[in-house]
Amino acid sequence: MTGRPDLIERTEELLVLNSITTAALQGAGSVGLVVGPVASGKSVLLSALGEQAGAAGATVLRATGAQAEAGTPLSIVGQLLHQAPLDADGAVRTRHLLAVAARATGPDQLPADLVQALCGVLFDLSKTIPLLICVDDAHHADPFSLQWLLFLIRRLGTARIAVVLTERTARQHPRPAFHAELLRQPHCRRIMLGPLSHEGVVHLLGTRLETERAAELAPRVDALTGGNPLLVHGLLEDLRSSTRHSLDQYPAGLGDGFAFSQAVVSCLHRSEPAALAVARGIAVLGDQASDHLLGQLLGLFPSLVAGVIDGLHSAGLLEDGRFRHPAVRTAVLHDTDAAELSALHTQAARLLYGQGAPERAIAEQLLASDRPGEGWSTRVLCDVARQALFDGDADLARRSVEHAHRGCTDPRERAKVLTLLAGVEWQLQPGSATRHLPMLTAALRAGELDDRDSVVVVKYLLRHGRITEATHLLEHLLTLGRPIDARTASEVQTVKLQFSSSYPGALAELRPFGSCNVNQDRTPAAVRADPQLQAAAALDEVLSGRADENTFLGAEQVLRSIGLTYRHWEQVEFALLALVYGDQLERAAFCCEQLLGRVGRAAEGIRPPLLALRGLIAVRQGRLVDAERYATSALEQLPWNAWGVNIGLPLATLLMTYTLMGKYEDAAQLLNRPVPQAIYQTRYGMHYLFARGEFRLATNHPHAALDDFLICGEMMQDWDLDLPSVVSWRSAAARVHLQMGNHQQAKVLIDEQTKRLQPGPSRSRGLTMRLSAAVAELKYRPSLLRQAVDDLQRCGSRVELALALADLGYAHQNLGDHKRSRIMMSRAWQLAKEQSAEPIQRGLSSMFSELREEVAPAPATEVATAEAAGSTASATDGLSDAERRVAGLAALGHSNREIARELFITVSTVEQHLTRVYRKLKVTRRSDLPSDLCLVTSGSAWYAS
Structure with a gap:
């Protein structure tokens, strides 16, 4: 019998109760009081006792207390006596006594003679048959039934009667006098029921699940239920139902099932009257719940709340004053009427606001109430929305501000x-x-x-x-x-x-602008203290040609510290553009990647324009595959019509990328897409016109291309944005003139662009030096092109570097240095291949064909060299900085003596470095060196650090 699942860990208690009934069968009246939390198995234990007593020959009389009948006189007595196996006369007499007693109930107790007569019915019956009187939930018994029970228990003596009562654990008993009198009886034994132990939970789970699975789930079940048998059975029922579908999936939603939810609700409805209200209050207040606040919310005394909370802890529903599991809270909320729940949340918000609670806690109550708030609620909700955006909680931000807007009536x-x-x-x-x-x-x-x-x-x-x-x-x-x-x-x-x-x-x-009455401190210290001003100042210095290293450090500082919210986008854009237009591409790429990594769900709207800027950076770096990916992703993540004129930036980037990759059909399709007419009033229009001009030039429409470049230049001059690092329209127009044979016009444009260059190496200077070489005498070209290569190496502009290397190779060829020419063109071909720049590859192949030298396709040795270089590129990570600098110059075809002169070291040192480089990279000659060594620059050292 004790092997039943509902009697696990109740064997000892049942033995004690059986000893009570055995004593009664032998003529020694006894009493048992079973005390335990709600749903701890008291009723099950009482039922099992009744079954065993009945099998032993006792007559079992059962009664159950109910909260609804706690005010009905003699409700327990009536249940018991109506079950008694009386003869006809005895039954008539008993009914008469109950009727008289019902009419005779006074304010306090029954007349003693009536109580004695009612007890006499059972005493007389026990002379012929032993009796077991079972009263379940005695804490709900009416006072007159308790008076009768005490009278009976005090006079058991040698009567063959056993009385067993069950009651719920409570900090303070509702009938303290009855309780005290009962426990002082010498033949009364109290049996305490506790929650199931961990082993008990494992045992109970093992009745439905495999042993290993039961042991695996037991810790989670124990934590979820606190060992409450009813809750464990509810979980088991849900597990059994879910395993009909998938045995592997049922642990994932432990506690989310219907049976568990019903078990939670059952526990609360079977608890003391205030338990359900207190549980609802805890569900509403969450982490803000306290005895005092719950009392205010529910209109209860804090001491009463504390007692109820003790009971809920004992029942396994609470731990440290909070629900053991979100599923318990969910069950409580689902059992609450929607209107009542809304009212509780509204009152909770009011109380929390009055106590100065955190604004987020107040906002959560306002949102849950789904009612218009009071005047103060608008400010709270808006503050919470702003903070939620900063914290990355998109859902809370949106719901807070929408609720504030719905509840706000004042126009301003x-x-x-x-x-x-x-x-x-x-x-x-x-x-x-x-x-x-x-x-x-x-x-x-x-x-x-x-x-x-x-x-x-x-x-x-x-x-x-x-x-x-x-x-x-x-x-x-x-x-x-x-x-x-x-x-x-x-x-x-x-x-x-x-x-x-x-x-x-x-x-x-x-x-x-000048008439605006602005009181603003524009000192350097004030600018640095305001990220908005600092970002604006950085871009302004770049566009006005006043930028220096401090400008770029300031821009980086803004990008490191700024929050990604709707109010800060302009600062992000300004700081990134300061780096991009200042030719600080590696720094811009690094910062932009960091920002993209910080974009969460609460800033998804910032991702598309940020991707557009990342694409611009990538295409200027000559990373065409990356540029295509970033620009395409930007356009996919935001509807075309939502961009407005800003569509020009990702569109220009993708158009330029397709052109450089030779994807002319894709580029033409982009040009067929309509753009806002207002785009030509914007910086985005400059980029768009420039990219369109490059496409037209690449597809043999030089006159149309020249128009685009010149219009772009007129716009930049009119707008005082005429910097080569913004859009190098003069170099593009010069290329058109060179293609059409107008060398003099090209030289004028190149000379003008040279005057506008900022001091120091840069991508813009590299582009300009390459074109300067094109209009220079042949003997001066290698020097100018080496300077272009050096500048483009430093900024890591791969495609432009490939073009400069190709020009340098062609210049060497014309000067009769065929070996160096092949090395330069091989490097150019490798770089173009890595970035999928098909037109450059085709052009190089054509050049080699003309010179009866082939760099591609096979069987040319240069292609094999390129493939081998690609396979060893990752090995360059093992080179020291000095080795990388020497190898980089060697990869460009410099002699050992030229490398020594460039780096201010001896020829012997160069030879030693190259020996180690060859060994580490497992190559035997300079032409085998990987192409990424061409990008070794001292200017990128900040990035590595």
């Missing part, structure tokens, strides 16, 4: 919240934010937005390419002539630079 406050909502949506899904722009522009014109939010709306319009509206609204704002604070001044300065750097075509329409 509602417009402010709508500004935040548009920003949140732009950060999460830019395309959806455009729907708010009409209302925001109307609010701005109506004077419902403060100055800072007004500037933010202007930035929204610019982001979506609505330049005319942005221009008019900013003009409207600035002509008001009222003083603005420092933070708003930073926003104005950002928008000003945004117009001058990205939308310069519209800047001419804005005259009131």
Whole structure:
């Protein structure tokens, strides 16, 4: 019998109870009191005792207390006596006594003679048959039944009667006098039931599952149920149901099943009256729950709450004042009426706000209530939304600001919240934010937005390419002539630079910048302290030709420290553009990768424009495969119409990449896509025109290409953005003139571009030196091209480096140095192949064909060399810095003496370095050196560090 699953770890308790019934059978009346938490198995134990007592010859009379009948006089007595096997006269007499007793119940207790007469019915019956009286849930018994039970128990003596009661564990018994009197009886024994031990849980699980699986699940089940048998049985039922579908999947959702949920609810409904309310309060308050706060929320005394919480701990539902598992909380919430739950959350928010609780905790209550909040709730929800964006919690940010907007009735406050909502949506899904722009522009014109939010709306319009509206609204704002604070001044300065750097075509329409009454500290210290100003200052210095190393360090500092939120995108863009237009491509690529790694779900709207910038960096580095991937991904992640004029940047990058890779059909399809007409008023239009010109030049339309380059140049000159590092339109136009035989026009353009170069090596100088060589006398070309190669090596511009190497090889060939020519062209071919630059590969093959030398296809030895170099490229990581510098120059065809002179070392040192390089890379000659050594630069050392 004790092997039953519902009697696991109850053997000793059942033996004690059997000894009580045995004593009664032998004429020694006895009493047992079984005490345990709710659902701990008291009723099961009592039922098993009744079965065994009945088998032993006793007559079992059963009664069950119920909370609903706790006020019904003699409800327990009636249940017992109506089951008694009385003869007809005895039954009539008993019914009469119960009727009289029901009418005679006073405010406190029954008359003693009636109690004695009712007890006499059982005493007389026990003379002929032994009795076992079982009262389950005695804590729900009415006072008169308890009076009768005590009278009976005190007079058991030698009667063949055993009385066994069960009651729920409680900090304070509801009938303390009855409890004290019962326990002082000498023939009364108390049996305490506790939760199942770990071994008990394993045993119970083993009745339904394989032994190994039971042992594996037991720790999780124990933690989830606290050893409460009813909860464990609920889990078992869910496990059994789920294994019908997949035995391997059922542990994943442990606690999420219907049977477990019902077991939780059953425990609460069977607990003391306030237990369900307290459980609901804990479910609502979560980590903020305390005895005092629960009492305020539910209108209960804290002491009562503390007692109920003790009971819930004993039942295995709580641990350290919190639900053991989210599934328990879910079950409690699902059992609560929606209107009641909403009211609890609303009251909880009010209480938490009054106590100065964390704003996030208050916001969670407001959101859960799904009701309009009070006046203070709007500020709380908006603050939480901003912080949630910073923390990466996209869902909380969106829900908070949407709830604030729904509950806000004041026009000015509602417009402010709508500004935040548009920003949140732009950060999460830019395309959806455009729907708010009409209302925001109307609010701005109506004077419902403060100055800072007004500037933010202007930035929204610019982001979506609505330049005319942005221009008019900013003009409207600035002509008001009222003083603005420092933070708003930073926003104005950002928008000003945004117009001058990205939308310069519209800047001419804005005259009131100077009339804006701005009180702003523009000292260097103030600029460094404000990331917004620092980013703007960095880009301004680059575009005005005043940039130095401090400029780029400042831009990097901004990118390292700035948060990726809707308010900070312009700072991110400015700082990255400062690095890109300053020809700091490796630094820009590193920072951009770091930013992309930080983009989470709460900043998905920032990813597409960030990818577009990463593509621009990659194509300038000559990393065509990467550029194609970044630009394509940017265009895929944001609908075409959501880009506005900003579509020009990823479109130009992809167009340029396709052109350099020889994918002319793909490029032509891009050009067939319509772009906003306003794009030609923007920086994005410059990039687009330049890329279109490159495509036209590559596809033998030089005149159309020249038009695009010259128009691009006119725009840059008009807008005061005429820097080669922004768009090198002069070098592109010079190439067209060279192709058409107009050497003099090409030289004029190249000389003009040379004057505009910034000091020091750069990608722009490398491009310019390569073209300078094209218009120079043959004897001067190698020197100019070596300088171009050196500059392009330093900035890591692979495709441009391949072209410069090819030109250098061709120059050496014309000068009769065939060996060096083959090395240069081989290196160029390798670089072009690595980046899938098919037109360059074809051009090199054509050049070699003309010279009766082939670099591709096989069986040329240079192709084998290139493949071998590719296979050893990863081995270059094992070279020291000195070895890499020597090997890099050797890979470019320099002699040992030239390398020694370049690096200021001896020829013997060069020979020693090369010996070690050959051994490490397992090559035997210079032509076998991998092509990535051509990119060794001292200028990239900062990146390695």
